[in-house]
Amino acid sequence: MLATEQKEGEQNVDLQAANPSVPVAKTTASLAATALLAACGGGGGADSGPVSSGETSADVAKPATAAEIDAARFLQQAQFSSTQAEITDVLQTTQARWLKRQMDAPQGQTGWEWLEMRGYGLMDTNRYFSTTYQADFMLWNQLMSGPEAMRKRMALALSELFVVSLDTAEYSWRSHAFAHYWDTLVKNAFGNFRQLLEDVTLHPAMGYYLNTKGNQKENTSSGRTPDENYAREVMQLFTIGLHQLNPDGTEKRDAGGNPIETYAPPDVAGLARVFTGYDFDRSDGVRITITGQTATVESRDFARKPMSFDAGKHSSLAATFLGVTVEAGTSGPEALKTALDTLFNHPNAGPFFARQMIQRLVTSNPSAAYVGRVAARFNRNDAGVRGDLRTVWTAILLDPEARGVPGVANPGFGKLREPMLRLIQWARSFGVTSAAGSWKIFNTSNPATQLGQSPLRAPSVFNFFRPGFVPPNTIMAAAQAPAPEFQLVNETTVSAYLNYMQTVIRGGISCPKPDVPEAALGSGIYQLDVKPDYAGELALASNAALVSHLGLVLCAGSLLPATQNLIVSVLNARPVTSDGSDALKLDRVAVAVLMVMASADYLIQK
Numbered sequence: 001m002l003a004t005e006q007k008e009g010e011q012n013v014d015l016q017a018a019n020p021s022v023p024v025a026k027t028t029a030s031l032a033a034t035a036l037l038a039a040c041g042g043g044g045g046a047d048s049g050p051v052s053s054g055e056t057s058a059d060v061a062k063p064a065t066a067a068e069i070d071a072a073r074f075l076q077q078a079q080f081s082s083t084q085a086e087i088t089d090v091l092q093t094t095q096a097r098w099l100k101r102q103m104d105a106p107q108g109q110t111g112w113e114w115l116e117m118r119g120y121g122l123m124d125t126n127r128y129f130s131t132t133y134q135a136d137f138m139l140w141n142q143l144m145s146g147p148e149a150m151r152k153r154m155a156l157a158l159s160e161l162f163v164v165s166l167d168t169a170e171y172s173w174r175s176h177a178f179a180h181y182w183d184t185l186v187k188n189a190f191g192n193f194r195q196l197l198e199d200v201t202l203h204p205a206m207g208y209y210l211n212t213k214g215n216q217k218e219n220t221s222s223g224r225t226p227d228e229n230y231a232r233e234v235m236q237l238f239t240i241g242l243h244q245l246n247p248d249g250t251e252k253r254d255a256g257g258n259p260i261e262t263y264a265p266p267d268v269a270g271l272a273r274v275f276t277g278y279d280f281d282r283s284d285g286v287r288i289t290i291t292g293q294t295a296t297v298e299s300r301d302f303a304r305k306p307m308s309f310d311a312g313k314h315s316s317l318a319a320t321f322l323g324v325t326v327e328a329g330t331s332g333p334e335a336l337k338t339a340l341d342t343l344f345n346h347p348n349a350g351p352f353f354a355r356q357m358i359q360r361l362v363t364s365n366p367s368a369a370y371v372g373r374v375a376a377r378f379n380r381n382d383a384g385v386r387g388d389l390r391t392v393w394t395a396i397l398l399d400p401e402a403r404g405v406p407g408v409a410n411p412g413f414g415k416l417r418e419p420m421l422r423l424i425q426w427a428r429s430f431g432v433t434s435a436a437g438s439w440k441i442f443n444t445s446n447p448a449t450q451l452g453q454s455p456l457r458a459p460s461v462f463n464f465f466r467p468g469f470v471p472p473n474t475i476m477a478a479a480q481a482p483a484p485e486f487q488l489v490n491e492t493t494v495s496a497y498l499n500y501m502q503t504v505i506r507g508g509i510s511c512p513k514p515d516v517p518e519a520a521l522g523s524g525i526y527q528l529d530v531k532p533d534y535a536g537e538l539a540l541a542s543n544a545a546l547v548s549h550l551g552l553v554l555c556a557g558s559l560l561p562a563t564q565n566l567i568v569s570v571l572n573a574r575p576v577t578s579d580g581s582d583a584l585k586l587d588r589v590a591v592a593v594l595m596v597m598a599s600a601d602y603l604i605q606k
Contacts, residue, residue, distance in 0.1 A: 063548065067091060069557030070403065076556050076605060077361050078102075078397050079149035080421065081428035083553055084536070095398060102150040103190045103390050109146070110186070111138045111179035112304060118438070118517045120175065121300060124291045126518045128175070129300070132166050133442055133519045135175035139182065139455040141439040144427035148186075154393060155185040156421075157360040159456055160463045161353075162200045162238055164209040167445075167457050171208055171280075177303035178456055181205040193353065193378070193387035194344045201234065201340065202306035204280050210461065213307060217276045217315035226315060231271035233461055235263055235322075240348035248372030249351035262348060263322060270321040274339040277314030277332050281305040309333065322346065344387060350375035356467050357392065362402045364415040364483045370401040408558075414606040416485035418464070419451035419497055420444065422597060426505065429553055430532035430593075440511030440519075441530060450500050452493045464488060498598055505597070506590035508532060534589050541585035542578040544568045550596045558606045559596065567595045 064072070071090040075082035078099065090098050115121065120134045128134060143152055162185070166178055181203055188196040200206050207213035210230040218225050236242055243259040244252040251259045286299035309332050319326040319335065324342045326335045343349065354374035358366040374395045381391040396402065408414075417425075423444070426432070434440075444450040445457050458464050465487035470477050476486075508531030512520040540546040547567050551559030576588045596602050 064552045064557055068552060071095075072552055072556035073408075073606065074397065074403070076425070077402065078393075079153045079428075080143070080424045081149070081553070082556060083429055084549075087552070095403075096394070099150075099394055099397065102148075103393075105148060105151070107151065107187060108148055110183040111142055112176065112183055114138050114141055115176060115179050120517060123288045123297065127290070129172045129297050130174075131519070132169065132175050132178075134517070135166055135178045135456070136441065136443050136454065137439045138175070138179050140441040141434070142182065142186075143424050143455060144432055144439070145434075149428065151186055151189050153361075154189040154389070155182065156455065157357060158185045158189065158196070160360060160458070161356055162196075162206070163458050163461050163463050164203075164205045165456065165458050165460075166443075167459065169205070169208065172297050173300040173303045174205075176300045177203075177205045177208075180304040182456065188389070190390050190393075192385070193349075193389060193392075194340065196389070197234075197239065197344060198336075198340055199306070200238075201230075201275075201336070202278070204303055204305070204307055206230075207278060207280070207307045212275050212278050214279050215272075215276045216313045217273070218317070225269070226272040226276045228268050228272040230275050231321075232268050234343065235268070235271070237461060239343040239352065240346045241352045245348045245351045246368075247347070247351060247375055248368040249355045249375065250368050267321040270319040271339060273315035273317055273319040274326065274332075274335045277310045277312075278307040279310065279313075281308035283308060349387075350378035354378055354392065354396070358396055359415065359467055359482075359484060361396055362399075362415070363413050364485075365412055365481050367401060370399055373399060408606050412479075412481060414604050416483060416489070417603055417605045418485050419453045419488065419493075420455055422497075422501070423451060423504070425554070426501070426593070426597065427530075427532070430534055430537070432508075432530060432532045434514070434530050436514035436529050438511065438514045438517065438529060440514055441509055442511075442519075444500075446496070447488075447490075447493045448496050450496060452488055452496065498594075501597060502594055505532075505593050506587070534586065537589045537593070538582070538585050541588045542576050542580065544571075546589065546592050547571070547596070550592055554593075554596050555599075555602045556606065558604075559599065559601045563599050563601050567592060567599075570595065 068087055068091070071087045072082035074095055075086050075090060079086075079102075093101075109117075115134060115138055118134070118137075120128045122128060143156065159182070164178070164181055166174070169178065171177075184199050184203060185196075188199060201212070204213065210233055211227045212230045215227045215230075216224065240262050242262055244262050246252055254260055280302045282298055282302050284299055284301055286301070287296035288299060289296050311332060314332040314335075316329050318328040319339075321339070322342055324338065326338050330338075351371055355366060355371045358370065358374060374392060377391045377395040378388075379386055381388040443457060444454040445452060453464055465484040467484050468482050469484045469487040470480055470482050471486040471489075476483050508528050510526040510528045511530070512523045512526055514527055514529035537546060537549070540549055547559075547564050551557065551564060571588055571592060574588070576584050
């Protein structure tokens, strides 16, 4: 590894997990294979059995067709996985019709409903009102199982723009609040950006996270001024960004060639007055007694209500921001409407949102033309409506740059797969289920032992990584080409990912007492609960077709022949015959899956 100068807020970058535009990318596969050979004992268990017949590294099954590869690529951008059944489903229709069918499908069980079904609304000695682990369980259940995979994929992308974090939530019923926040993103994923912006702004989870909750008007006697946190972040991070943009997302420049700021401190101070007078809606007055105690806790209903407005705590002063003035004495709801309308209709909103969603779904470095085409559809759909997210997703996923072969062949095209997306893809690709229905997968944010990332647990409002992050001391740095997800990559996280996935892929995920809802961390009794179904892969375990199959469903055809040959040669070091034991076949499948998911060809999603 090469030492890199670490800037504030940045992590050192592992050059061996590089973008395809970096020459060391091929080295990654070789290093991963070597490491995995050592970790997996050559690919077999203790009962590895005799060396089989004759497969060679060149014995690779018939490659997938171009149509299958395009369908798999499309699916991995539009949702989480591309199983053989899902690929067939896409090939039986058009991609546009497939998208419409997904967006027309009704929303299923919500995160809130799942928490209630599992008993997490009870006021018993487990004190669920003050814990967060059940929110993790809920999120993994939502992301790894069930229908509506596209809707949930878009909700996850939105959660990385409209960031709130369980890590800093300190109020009663916070898991329920985050379940409802997730449900809000899921519900609005195929709606309108303007409604989404309002629902996020007034949500109790956001209110607490960015200080709108309890924000009060100015007080000249005490020197108090409205809190500016949400006013700043709703502009900088959620809607318009720091610099004025052209319709294609490129920055406007002044006569001196400098970027032009979108807003200034007076805009933040003015907008902050709008976000005063809001707090949790506890108007039901219900208090519930904790089992076995005399203490009471408020009803959880506030966690799914928009924050309430108190006119007595709202600033009545005029508020000027972004060239708009809310006159003195304007009611709070009317001031809020003006503020959100102003942000929604700002010329930056389309290209700002378009670029970040393209980055989350397709490629880290979309061309200006690509951003411009998507932004134009944000600005106006076929019916003349602004902010229609169904139109935006369709524009992103069906754009020639996303679908075209020239884009895929471009070394700078694509993006590093986020660690949590790799785990979700594995789960959905191999039919993962929770035997007890508990989905006890805890926070996976530990960068030394797990993924270094977990849904709705970003370390700051800036998300897990910044959209403009450029890995230092790389070819990408020389080209000033952003690769946001690389901000998560360093020597520690690379090793942790491999070690974590090695255990998960082969053995599933165990948890303490899966039959009970509580965490039960002190029980010391761990049982396998979340496990994959490798039935299809086991049928291929004795021949090289296994690697070709994984190359399609996991990599969408981007697994290079050299990488396939390398993996097959490793598997053949401990081969399996068709009449080999199930345990041996499972070992072989697990090693193949792990090596594919460790390869540079997989880690860079094309």
